[in-house]
Amino acid sequence: MSSASPPSSPLPPSDHHNNGATISSTSNENFESHLLQQKRRRRPTNSNDNDSSFLTSKMLLRILGGMLFLWGLSSLYLGSYYHVQHQDFTTTVHKMQQNKDDFIRRGDKAKATATRTSDSTKQRTDIDNAAPSTIIHETEVFKSVIERVKRTEEQCNNVPEHHVDTLTKSLLPATDLPPLPEGGVAVALERWLNNQDNQRSSEEEATTNNDDDVYPTCYIPPPKSCDVSTYTLVIMSHTTERLEAFMDPLADMVNSWPGLNEIIIVWNSPRTTLTSVSDEKQRQYAIKLLSWDTDPNHPLRIFFSLEEGLANNLLNRYHPKIQPKNEAVFYFDDDGPFFSKEAMVDSGFEMWKRNSNVQVGAFPRNIRYLSKRMKDAGKKGLMESIDIVTNNVHGDSGATYPPFTPFCRNATGDHVEYNYFTFPDYNAHMLLPSGSILHRNYLCFIWHPAFEELRTWVVHHKTMPDDMTVSTLVSHLSGRAPRTVPQKISTFNTRRRLTEDSSEYYSDISANDAPIPNQSHRRLLWKNPNWAKWREEAINSILNYFGSIHPGTVGWCAGTKYSQDHHKHHYECKPEIPSLNMIPWLNEGGVGFDHCPPNDRVTDIIKETEKQMQKIMEEDKMVSFCGECKYKNFISCTDRAKYLIEKYNNNPVEAKKNTIKDDENCKKK
Numbered sequence: 001m002s003s004a005s006p007p008s009s010p011l012p013p014s015d016h017h018n019n020g021a022t023i024s025s026t027s028n029e030n031f032e033s034h035l036l037q038q039k040r041r042r043r044p045t046n047s048n049d050n051d052s053s054f055l056t057s058k059m060l061l062r063i064l065g066g067m068l069f070l071w072g073l074s075s076l077y078l079g080s081y082y083h084v085q086h087q088d089f090t091t092t093v094h095k096m097q098q099n100k101d102d103f104i105r106r107g108d109k110a111k112a113t114a115t116r117t118s119d120s121t122k123q124r125t126d127i128d129n130a131a132p133s134t135i136i137h138e139t140e141v142f143k144s145v146i147e148r149v150k151r152t153e154e155q156c157n158n159v160p161e162h163h164v165d166t167l168t169k170s171l172l173p174a175t176d177l178p179p180l181p182e183g184g185v186a187v188a189l190e191r192w193l194n195n196q197d198n199q200r201s202s203e204e205e206a207t208t209n210n211d212d213d214v215y216p217t218c219y220i221p222p223p224k225s226c227d228v229s230t231y232t233l234v235i236m237s238h239t240t241e242r243l244e245a246f247m248d249p250l251a252d253m254v255n256s257w258p259g260l261n262e263i264i265i266v267w268n269s270p271r272t273t274l275t276s277v278s279d280e281k282q283r284q285y286a287i288k289l290l291s292w293d294t295d296p297n298h299p300l301r302i303f304f305s306l307e308e309g310l311a312n313n314l315l316n317r318y319h320p321k322i323q324p325k326n327e328a329v330f331y332f333d334d335d336g337p338f339f340s341k342e343a344m345v346d347s348g349f350e351m352w353k354r355n356s357n358v359q360v361g362a363f364p365r366n367i368r369y370l371s372k373r374m375k376d377a378g379k380k381g382l383m384e385s386i387d388i389v390t391n392n393v394h395g396d397s398g399a400t401y402p403p404f405t406p407f408c409r410n411a412t413g414d415h416v417e418y419n420y421f422t423f424p425d426y427n428a429h430m431l432l433p434s435g436s437i438l439h440r441n442y443l444c445f446i447w448h449p450a451f452e453e454l455r456t457w458v459v460h461h462k463t464m465p466d467d468m469t470v471s472t473l474v475s476h477l478s479g480r481a482p483r484t485v486p487q488k489i490s491t492f493n494t495r496r497r498l499t500e501d502s503s504e505y506y507s508d509i510s511a512n513d514a515p516i517p518n519q520s521h522r523r524l525l526w527k528n529p530n531w532a533k534w535r536e537e538a539i540n541s542i543l544n545y546f547g548s549i550h551p552g553t554v555g556w557c558a559g560t561k562y563s564q565d566h567h568k569h570h571y572e573c574k575p576e577i578p579s580l581n582m583i584p585w586l587n588e589g590g591v592g593f594d595h596c597p598p599n600d601r602v603t604d605i606i607k608e609t610e611k612q613m614q615k616i617m618e619e620d621k622m623v624s625f626c627g628e629c630k631y632k633n634f635i636s637c638t639d640r641a642k643y644l645i646e647k648y649n650n651n652p653v654e655a656k657k658n659t660i661k662d663d664e665n666c667k668k669k
Contacts, residue, residue: 135219135220135221136220137217137219138217138218138219138220138445139196141445141477142192142193143193144479145185145186145189145476145546146186146189146190148403148404148547149183149186149546149548150186152404152407152547152548153183155406156406159373159408159411163371163372163412164411164413165412165413166371166373166412166413167371167413167414167415169415171415172533174530174533174534174536175461175534177460177461179537179540179541179544180453180545182409182410182544182547183544183545183546184545185476185546188450188454191450192449215448216320216444218444218445218448219444220441220477221356221357221442222356222357223357224354224355225327225352225353225356225439226353226595226597228326228328228353229259230259230260230261230326231262231326231328231437232262232264232324232325232326232328232329232330232440233250233253233260233262233263233264233329233330233331234263234264234317234322234329234330234332235250235266235317235333235334236266236268236316236317236334237265237266237267237334238267238269239269239273240273240274240277240279240282240283240286241282242335243282243285243286244281244282245336246335246338247285247288249336249338250263250300253338257341257344257345258345258601260299260345261299261325261326262299262301262324262325262326263299264300264301264302264303264322265289265293265300265301266303266305266316266317266319267302267303267304268306268312268313268316270306271304271307274286274302289302290302303321303322305319308321313459314458314464314466315455315458315469315470317331317433318438318446318447318466318470319446320443320444320447322443324440324443327356327440328353328356328439329437329438329439330344330437331433331436331437332434332435333432333433333434337363337434337435338434339435339487339488340488340489342491342580343362343435343485343486343488343489344362344435344437346580346586346602347580347583347586348360348361348362348435348437348485349437350586350602351483351485351556351585351592352483353595354585354592354596356439357439357478358475358478358480358483359431359436359438359442359471359474359482359483360431360436360437360438360482360484360485361431361436361482361483361484362434362486362487363431363432363433363434363436363487364423364424364428364430364431364432364482364484364553365418365423365428365429365430366424367416367417367418367430368416368417369405369416370414370417371412374405374407374414374416377405377406378405378551378552380402381402381403381404381405381550381552382426382427382552384401384402384551385401385402385481385551385552385554386426386554386558388401389559389591390558390559390591392591401479401480401551404476405548405549405550405551406547406548407543407544407546407547407548415540416536416539416540416549417536418532418535418536418539420532423487424484424553424555424572425484425553425555425556425571425572425573426484426552426555426558426570426571426573427552427553428482428484428552428553429471429481429550429553430467430471430472430482430539431467431471431484433466433467435487438470442474442477445473445474445477446470451473454473454542454545455469457541461534461537461538461541463531463535463538465535465542468538468539468542469542472542472546473546475550476550481550481551481552482553484553484554486573486577486583487577488576489577489579489580490575490577490578490579490649555571555572556578556583556584557578557584558584558591559584559590559591560582560584560590560591562574575645575646575649576647577648577649578649579609580602580605580606580609581606586599586602586603586606587606616653617652619653620656624667625637625641625659625666625668626665626666626667626669629665630665631659631663631665631666632663637659637660637663637665637666640659640663640666641656641659642655644659
């Protein structure tokens with residue numbers, strides 16, 4: 001970058017020096033002439049002589065002062081000139097980088113300032129040391145998103161006439177909030193990139209200290225993070241009414257979840273809501289929460305959003321200011337559901353290690369396409385995604401993931417429906433926060449200044465659709481769909497004898513699982529009769545902003561016998577509640593197993609499970625069961641037992657015993 005011109009001056013630096021020398025020479029000549037005249041004069045009295053000496057001293061002081069003044073001015077000018085002409089611009093750049101680095105560290109608390117600063121430094125070091133092929137700079141990511149928008153716009157403008165305006169259902173405005181502009185994300189990203197180019201070409205703009213300048217550079221995380229063994233758990237709340245709901249599960253997690261070394265409570269209310277509580281039970285929980293925060297040996301810390309300059313916003317849990325020290329970040333809503341260690345750590349965390357550049361979760365939602373064009377494109381993309389996942393056994397596939405399905409609102413009248421009735425393993429398009437895992441690098445993107453328009457719209461929409469926004473944004477940044485994992489994992493209680501009743505020793509839901517509340521509707525908002533319309537408006541506006549949608553998730557059971565193909569290529573994972581020895585990436589030879597080294601602790605659990613299953617199979621031979629008999633004169637006893645196995649994940653012995661218990665006619669005579 002070229003340097004700025006020096007400030008104008010009446011004289012160059014050399015003239016200043018010569019001028020000073022001329023003045024000095026003239027003054028000396030006058031002084032010497034004056035002395036000669038004094039010598040030639042007769043001084044009649046001592047008084048006259050003293051007066052002459054006084055005048056001479058006074059004149060000398062004036063001359064000396066003038067010379068010093070001129071020398072000072074000359075030095076100041078030369079110093080300024082040198083600074084402007086020769087200042088190294090890297091000093092300015094370094095200062096800007098310091099401002100960027102300070103951005104994330106602003107939220108540090110006194111109890112862990114040194115530790116978290118060290119972790120932040122380690123995070124930046126990890127990025128610097130990572131292979132260029134695994135860490136992608138934000139500029140390249142933004143350009144890929146822009147290109148995707150342009151491709152989908154071209155496809156939308158060339159849709160055959162018979163695919164235009166084919167929908168019988170209309171999408172009417174449900175709120176007063178205007179929709180996001182079609183393909184608006186490309187405009188926002190291009191504007192950001194152009195501003196950055198302009199700032200790099202102008203020293204004045206590059207040194208301006210505003211919010212955009214100090215924001216750190218974002219990087220897409222690597223596709224695999226096999227070496228990660230610890231994780232951060234984030235829960236956001238704002239009221240003491242929910243303290244009991246999440247603090248009791250947290251107490252169990254701290255004691256039983258391996259790798260959990262940090263818990264961040266994002267508190268979206270004033271600190272006084274925890275220090276001044278009227279309800280006695282809630283007050284005791286608040287006291288305990290605050291004590292955990294101040295205990296240096298407890299992994300929990302509280303992030304007070306309002307004290308960090310943030311408003312009450314659902315996106316605060318994704319703000320980089322919370323500064324998680326681990327790459328893997330687990331999320332739960334403050335009212336749950338809280339899935340088990342087996343589901344989140346043994347299964348989910350291992351899936352994330354093998355897919356750390358996408359969102360992983362156990363709470364998926366489906367977006368229903370209404371147009372035949374979108375249905376056909378989505379089905380084709382999903383089938384291609386399944387093939388890529390199932391064929392990539394060893395994790396070395398360089399296959400390109402299928403393109404996103406264009407969403408053509410203006411050209412064809414496209415809109416979609418938000419399906420809140422099921423939690424599909426296959427063909428889900430977003431993940432609800434509870435039970436999701438995200439790489440911390442994505443926090444930088446979610447709050448990036450380039451996406452300010454999107455965040456502003458989310459905050460002002462009636463449903464505050466942060467979940468839709470995060471899933472859609474992350475999928476477009478990574479170019480891939482999320483990955484789903486089972487919500488529940490079957491476990492055996494090995495402390496009980498197998499001769500006891502099966503309901504005593506076998507559980508199809510882990511003991512750590514909390515019952516799933518009615519999450520078909522966003523909490524509290526579902527009471528409003530317009531909630532479904534609001535939610536549908538939100539997903540249509542967000543998809544329209546990005547211009548396309550990913551092909552859908554590939555189920556956890558892909559490539560196994562537990563993947564069932566129903567009508568019209570509708571895939572499902574059965575059983576709904578598998579055991580760990582059914583999860584392919586946890587078992588040798590399964591899809592994804594070789595992507596990372598096996599987890600010895602999980603492997604030992606699976607071996608113990610298999611031993612218990614073997615004992616069950618042996619006991620199965622001892623059960624007197626009449627499979628061909630009629631169950632309640634309706635279906636065969638065998639069909640009833642199969643139903644219990646598939647629907648409720650009963651083991652064979654349990655299914656037969658429960659069938660006999662319900663109808664003695666199924667017992668062999």
